[in-house]
Amino acid sequence: MRALDAVAAERAGDAVLSVRDLTVRFRLRGGRTVAAVTDADFDLAAGECLALVGESGCGKSVLASALLGLLPANAETSGTALLAAPEGSTGAVDLLAADEKTLARTVRGRRVGLVPQSPAAHLTPVRTVRSQLEETVRALTGTSRRERGKAAEDAAARAAFPAGHLDRYPHELSGGLAQRAATALALIGDARLLLADEPTTGLDRDLVDRTVDELRRHADDGRGLLLITHDLAAAERIADRVAVMYAGRIVEIAPAHRFFGPPGPRHPYARGLLDALPDRAFTPIPGMPPELSALPEGCAFAPRCPAATELCATRPAFTAGVACHHPERPRA
Known part of the structure; x- marks a missing residue:
């Protein structure tokens, strides 16, 4: 895990992947819509590991499937996901707009590798x-x-x-x-971008560490790694930054050393994820996530949040790395 925020800044101009307003909707029978991913925005630099964390069903794996064009026929996507051109060539590829022929012949396995959730x-x-x-x-x-x-x-x-x-x-x-x-x-x-979707499922702790260390080496060789995981210990071990997803939205992005150590995350949900760990407060987040087919107009976490007020009936903007009307103050 990197110790300095400057790492991301130094590599900002060397993004392997730039995602803007990525949105995925599933059309169901009866006219219902499931908002699986909404307005996801992030960059992934060469040599960087970004860990995408959150509860099951929050949209993490759907986001990865969208990047590889592996969504079912009833999915509708919008936004952009620009994959940088290979070194020595020109022309980035918009993964969301590319046709199946392009994805199958030039992207999957060659420019983007996938460690699948269901091997x-x-x-x-x-x-x-x-x-x-x-x-x-x-x-x-x-x-x-x-x-x-x-x-x-x-x-x-x-x-x-x-x-x-x-x-x-x-x-x-x-x-x-x-x-x-x-x-x-x-x-x-040795794809320049590697998507690892729950790569440590079914492994004991020693093998978890060995597996994520190898993925980290893949990034250290100048490639980008998007690690999708429930395992916060694995994320803490190798991530440069952490993106927290809740109910289809990224609600916080922070440097890993600030997320896991002082001052800690600022979004109440992100704070709750850490506090639920056995080696921390071991306090579960109350309640359940909302149905993605019936999301509230405002903050989706408000019904579970002890800091919620009437202001949370409106959707918070993503500002300074967090989408919250009442971001928590840093802890010592």
């Missing part, structure tokens, strides 16, 4: 892990057969996938092993 759905059930790794190496690098074998084994080692399991099929793997196999596949192309 079983991304692994071919009738092929061994080794063959899938080697095929991915061939498709992305075009190396010789001998080189493909070594590259596949190297990728497995980076993801802490045991060499003795490389010739097994996906159905023979535990959930944790399947997660590590998917991580190995994502690391092969």
